[in-house]
Amino acid sequence: MSATPGLRGATPPQSGAPARAPIRRGAPVFLGGAKGRLLPASIPLRFFGAAAAFHLLAWLALAVGADQWPRFGGGLGWPLAALHLITLGVLGMSAIGAGAQLLPVATRRPAPGHRLLSAIWWLYTPGVAVLAVGMGLPSPPLLAAGAAAVTLALVTWGALMARNLVGARGMPGVVVHGWAAMFALLVLLGSALSLAGTWLGLAAPGRDATLAVHVLFAPYGFMGLLSLGISYILVPMFALADTPAERSQLTSIGLAVAALVLAALPALGFVPAGAAQVAFRIAALSCGAGAVGLHLRLMVQALRSGMRRELGRSFTLVRIGWAGLAASLVLALALVLQIPVPGLASWFGLSLIGVWLLSFLLGMLQRILPFLAALHGGSGRRAPTPSALTFDPALRFHFACHLAALGLLALAIAADSAWITLAATAVGAAGALAFGTFYTVLLLRMRAPSA
């Protein structure tokens, strides 16, 4: 607290339940040198733009593989390509852009060099495209070339993030989530290279174990932990709420890491087959449920206590994503117990990737993008507001299409129907086009001369 003298005895404003100021569009603001500590706008925005493009390509790839999707159980083909266009193309691409811009803000460290980030984009973007085409055709040499490029790009980005985390000040919960996500990234990249090697016919021991570790550490490890950690910054920021208790954050990440370790041990063959493996997996799911339950409780508290209660469709998507995360654990339990439900693996994948990670990310991007653009937009004393940059009709259309597409995919699994899958991909692609329109309009408005 400052020792500035003054009328400290004056009545301070109420801080418990503040009044809400009316939102006014197009109001001016002087940025006061804010741009000096930001990455150039073109750096994070190119990652988000590529994510929007890969979102559309993922739906198109799934359309090509519609007949295989309802009972997809792995293997090369267009469903696998669609899956990786989502995980690497949409989720990974956004993680790189968001991590590069937001993590330095949280850690109070300088932003990474923009030339290196630009090089990562030029390596990663074609790498994801080549990898997906290699999976879809299938062409193992293309797959391996894409995997090599993606791995090099992610390792470089991971090193940048690790350097940033080393000097972090404060926010221990977010920092521990960051370190755990970086470790998970190493595991998933190692497993990915090993899997790519097997498609090339190279001798790689324990393919089933490697695949199990990859499926565990990609969604729940790298993307999952990164999502949970970054939520401790973004949710209080958008809801204008106090930061969730650090001790609870650390308990949640501790349980999440324990869950990953307990699930990895049987996958790697460290636990004898049979009842012991089932026991380990149930223990892992129990820890995972504890981690998720605690995290969601903290998020709900932040949303309920925040000054901004109306967070719109973006946070409806975020809430749907959280429901998908919880549902994925229930479906994982059904898989562990080998409950005979047709298409159970597809239900699990849809809940984990489509409902949780994709819905969560698209909801967050709807808030992050206008916010980021407003920081960079305009010139002189006048800058655009986030709401003035947002083309809401496109987001409204995307919201309806996204939910309809997920519902149709669930129906396609239940009915084992390629035609319903095709309908889902058509609706999903329309939603992706709408999201792309939102992004394009945002760029145009950001670059438009301000009054």
Add this chain to the structure above:
Amino acid sequence: MQPWQEQDGWHIDVRGLAPPQPLVAILRLVHTVGDAATVIVHHDRDPQLLYPELAQIGWQAERVAAEDGEVRLRLTRAP
């Protein structure tokens, strides 16, 4: 952090707080002091995330002179 009042307006010192707490504290104060008030923010860094939020509610910020190591902002209702 407790805001206090001086002749030039309400003051708030958010130095040392982890993000997004400075943002939340400043906006909480802005939302409660009324449109005619001036808010002086004592910060240890340029609060990049604050500016879009201020613009959204029709406020503006300008840097004012401060001692070394401090970023001081004067927040007012935009004309």
